[in-house]
Amino acid sequence: MVEQTTQDRINSILWQAADTFRGKIDSSTYKDYILTMLFIKYLSDSYKEKVEEYTKRYNGDEQRIQRALSRERFVLDESSTFDYLYSKRNDPEIGEIINKALERIENENTGKLRGVFRNIDFNSEAILGKAKERNAMLCSLLEDFNQLSLRPSQLGNEDIVGNAYQYMIGLFASDAGKKGGEFYTPAEVSEVLARLVKPQENDRIYDPTCGSGSLLLKVAKQVPSKKVAIYGQERNGATHSLALMNMYLHGIDDAKIEWGDTLANPLHLEDGKLMKFQVIVANPPFSLDKWAMGFAGEGTNDKKFKMEPGLDPHRRFEWGVPPSSKGDYAFVQHMLYSLAENGRMATILPHGVLFRGASEGKIRKQIIDMNLLDAVIGLPEGLFYGTGIPACIMVFRKDRTRKDVLFIDASGEGHYEKGKNQNKLREQDIQKIVETYEKREAIDKYSYVATLDEIKENDYNLxxxxxVDTFEEEEPVDMDAVKESIANIKKELQEVEAQMEKYLKELGL
Known part of the structure; x- marks a missing residue:
């Protein structure tokens, strides 16, 4: 009987592997090494099992075995396998040996794995320290992973490795504090967005700031057949690699995840124009400073550069150029310009976007006048890594005929679970938000449907x-009862004092 590899076992070995680095380098950096090694081990073990299966099936006929292997999801040569790396764990050049193996894996699987490891360097002195310490860490990492079997036949269910990957990304995000929010949206918040946009079969789903890809995966999971096309873009190189691995580990080999600055260099284009998507979700960086620097020419002075609508070949800023220190509406406009005719879009934003004035106010007015805004949902504080500030979700639709906007205030006590470091949305909280959104109902102290005229009367302040009036009336004070209570306290006090007097006399004081 082959021992099954459980979720708990994988998670605990990954945690042990993290201990190798802890205290030596920052967790927001060493996560890349652990998650890459998990990916290699999974590819290796799956491949090894296939080799055994075909060797048995074709009685060791090398030609037929190789032909069958070439049709698999991934091909590996012997010197790219985990076992080979493990056998070299004490080699003084182990960092370089791992890098070469990664390069070979990419080259042999160019269609699927092109560029997936290009931002991860196992031989980096700058990150992993001088040769002696670096080699000791890498040897220890290989030894930790050697205890783990990720053969498909030993993984009771195929999601285990993908789940472990997500679990680790979540742990690293909470560990990395402020930096954590850069690559991870908490699972429950992703779930809310996914249910709000209701993806259908054959939809194109897009996340312009996709981080490690967890939000995209949540949305794709809403379609049971998984027949959707996934697109993402991510600015941070190592995070882009994590997103690609994350997709493969969840069985999505054809996701198109690009690496680059989405605002200055959007890479999902059709005939040179922005590609259009039925579903867009995002958790962009909150109020990104210097968001437009990618539009500045070489050698332009930061201080002097002023973003103009004409600098963008895709003309996304004609409704207004957001302030240089707050990129929120730059992302919103990029997404609206990328939304297909029947498209749905939900994005997480700081509350300031709802009421800030100047150019942001102009852009907001334009979006409301074009009847693109569908709902505004206030979330509880403390849901996100690295920031205590409460955020909101704005939902937009392209094909709106109704002339109103739904407001939901899900931030109050009772609409979430308080945690020590972080608050959490429970299933019932998620359901309440989604049901209220779908029914568009007004619920006392929770939601309200405002007409566009009401919003205009409020000067487009959202x-x-x-x-939504969440003010709780306090019980009126009964003055007679208060008087009586004071009288009773006075009486009691007199009795206690008299008693005290008696004791003091007895003691002769």
Missing amino acids: NIPRY
């Missing part, structure tokens, strides 16, 4: 308390 601050949620203007529309």
Whole structure:
């Protein structure tokens, strides 16, 4: 009987592997090494099992075995396998040996794995330290992973490795504090967005700031047949690699995840124009400073550069150029310009976008006048890594005929679970948000449907308390009862004092 590899076992070995680095380098950096090694081990073990299966099936006929292997999801040669790397764990050049193996894996699987490891360097002195310490860490990492079997026949269910990957990304995000929010959206918040946009079969789903890809995966999971096309773009190189691996580990080999600055260099184009998507979800960086620097020419002075609508070949900023220190509406406009005719879009934003004035106010007015805004949902504080500030979700639709906007205030007590470091949305909280959104109902102290005229009367200010009144009336004070209570306390005090007097006399004081 082959021992099954359980979720708990994988998770605990990954945690042990993290201990190798802890205290030596920052977790937001060493996560890349652990997650890459998990990916290699999974590819290796799956491949090894296939080799055994075909060797048995074709009685060792090398030609037929190789032909069958070439049709598999991935091909590996012997010197790219985990076992080979493990056998070299004490080699003084182990960092370089791992890098070469990664390069070979990429080259042999160019269609699927092109560029997946290009931002991860196992021989980096700058990150992993001088040769002696670096080699000791890498040897220890290989030894940790050697305890783990990721053969498909030993993984009771195929999601185990993908789940472990997500689990680790979540742990690293909470560990990395402020940096954690850069690559991970908490699972429950992703779930809310996924259910709000209701993806259908054959939809194109896009996340312009996709981080490690967890939000895209949540949305794809809403379609049971998984027949959707996935697109993402990510600015951070190592995070882009994690997103690609994350997709493969979840059985999605054809996701198109690009690496680059989505605002200055959007890479999902059709005939030179922005590609259009039925579903867009995002958790962009909050109020990104210097968001437009990618539009500045070489050698332009930061201070002097001023973004103009004409600098963008895709003309996304004609409704207004957001302030240089707050990129929120730059992302919103990019997404709206990328939305297909029947498209749905949900994005997480800081509350400031609902009421800030100047150019942001102009852009907001334009979006509301074009009837693109469908709902505004206030979330509880403390849901995100690295920031305590409460955020909101804005939902947009292209094909709206109704002339109203739904406001939901899901931030109050009772609409989430308080945690020590972080608050959490429970299933019932997620359901309440989604049901209220779908029914578009007004619920006392929770939601309100505002007409576009009401919003205009409010000068296009979308601050949620203007529309949803969560003020709790306090019980009126009964003055007679208060008087009586004071009288009773006075009487009691007199009795206690008299008693005290008696004791003091007895003691002769």
